[in-house]
Amino acid sequence: AQSVSQHNHHVILSEAASLELGCNYSYGGTVNLFWYVQYPGQHLQLLLKYFSGDPLVKGIKGFEAEFIKSKFSFNLRKPSVQWSDTAEYFCAVKDSGGYQKVTFGIGTKLQVIP
Amino acid sequence: GAGVSQSPSNKVTEKGKDVELRCDPISGHTALYWYRQSLGQGLEFLIYFQGNSAPDKSGLPSDRFSAERTGGSVSTLTIQRTQQEDSAVYLCASSLTRQETQYFGPGTRLLVL
Numbered sequence: 001a002q003s004v005s006q007h008n009h010h011v012i013l014s015e016a017a018s019l020e021l022g023c024n025y026s027y028g029g030t031v032n033l034f035w036y037v038q039y040p041g042q043h044l045q046l047l048l049k050y051f052s053g054d055p056l057v058k059g060i061k062g063f064e065a066e067f068i069k070s071k072f073s074f075n076l077r078k079p080s081v082q083w084s085d086t087a088e089y090f091c092a093v094k095d096s097g098g099y100q101k102v103t104f105g106i107g108t109k110l111q112v113i114p
Numbered sequence: 115g116a117g118v119s120q121s122p123s124n125k126v127t128e129k130g131k132d133v134e135l136r137c138d139p140i141s142g143h144t145a146l147y148w149y150r151q152s153l154g155q156g157l158e159f160l161i162y163f164q165g166n167s168a169p170d171k172s173g174l175p176s177d178r179f180s181a182e183r184t185g186g187s188v189s190t191l192t193i194q195r196t197q198q199e200d201s202a203v204y205l206c207a208s209s210l211t212r213q214e215t216q217y218f219g220p221g222t223r224l225l226v227l
Contacts, residue, residue, distance in 0.1 A: 044218035106156035
């Protein structure tokens with residue numbers, strides 16, 4: 001069975017600080033990887049995804065993530081966070097075959113202080 | 115175009131009552147998923163539909179939970195004899211095909227008193 005670990009459950013940063021949120025997954029097959037974001041009072045939105053090709057994926061709002069297959073990791077990064085990035089971030093993985101069940105991590109709450 | 119919609123947005127019920135949660139997926143999306151997000155927990159997969167059939171019901175926590183999908187569109191998640199531990203946000207997602215990205219609805223926040 002696949003699983004996802006997010007190492008940081010609550011992160012507090014000042015504006016302009018750099019961000020890296022860790023995500024590791026366990027699964028033996030080929031995977032698709034996602035980061036979703038949930039802003040306060042809003043529903044889950046796709047931030048970025050990796051299906052194949054360039055392992056460095058760029059998403060919306062200046063976010064990027066790098067898929068490192070050897071480390072089973074898909075860490076999320078942003079060089080300079082803004083107050084508006086305050087949200088909860090979820091890493092997710094799905095089997096690229098099969099019936100496409102998505103397994104989510106527990107989430108990381110990011111608080112950006114102005 | 116319209117996204118995934120869910121109703122009601124909030125539901126408060128008494129322990130032992132039945133509840134029905136509705137999901138309207140994005141038009142044309144053949145795959146539909148139900149998840150549950152409990153306080154302090156990640157998203158928990160409940161059930162997946164491909165068209166009207168549910169090839170994977172493995173996530174349903176008990177036989178009090180059931181779901182159906184009709185016309186390849188609207189889905190209803192039913193919880194019978196609700197318990198306090200059923201309190202959570204129930205999220206629905208749909209995707210164009212099972213290989214495509216899932217798009218989430220706003221969720222239904224269920225509180226069982």
